Amino acid sequence: MAEPKPMSLRDRRRLETRELLVAAAIDSFSVKGFHATSIDDITDQAGTSRATFYAYFDTKDAVLAAVVERMWVEVEDIYAQFGALTDWSASSIGAWLTRFVRAWQMTAARNRVAAEASSAELAKDLPDRYRQLVKIVRSQHQLWAHFTDREADARASMLVLLLQEVLTHHFFEDPEADADLMVQYLTSAARDLLRAQRT
Incomplete structure (x- = not known):
């Protein structure tokens, strides 16, 4: 059986950014609740931009699904x-x-x-x-x-x-x-x- 192909640096960084956004959403939801949390709250917590958020998730509901x-x-x-x-x-x-x-x-x-x-x-x-x-x-x-x-x-x-x-x-x-x-x-x-x- 062939060894799995190692993840590229680009793919690793994309995964890390997605995980960072999910972790920031978890923190924000836990403190403010889902409905009171804005996308800006999530991106501020993650230290990213709204453009970065939308590169990974279409909506706040999509990050909730994650x-x-x-x-x-x-x-x-x-x-x-x-x-x-x-x-x-x-x-x-x-x-x-x-x-x-x-x-x-x-x-x-x-x-x-x-x-x-x-x-x-x-x-x-x-x-x-x-x-x-x-x-x-x-x-x-x-x-x-x-x-x-x-x-x-x-x-x-x-x-x-x-x-x-x-x-x-x-x-x-x-x-x-x-x-x-x-x-x-x-x-x-x-x-x-x-x-x-x-x-």
């Missing part, structure tokens, strides 16, 4: 860490959930603004996005072998829905709640979902 896409890439990366677990012990799941909660803490302001600004778009994509997360969660096939495929899909779906709902509620509605206690409860709930029922 922010939302980044959110999903980060979420998929976190669930991929779950999919890579070699066991479902309390310590393994608890350590993974602790990393998940920390990631949410770092991005909560951005996620809230992006979710509020693009709620219709997010809702439209949610079923496909969740199916992708379920597939990622199930990537360590041998750990799911004690379930039928249908049951494994159902349990992986419940796990994803549980975590997304609880973490969204915690960081958007009740950020002062005890995060360590939440991790403890979620670890227990996850282990129950992943344990085969013996009759």
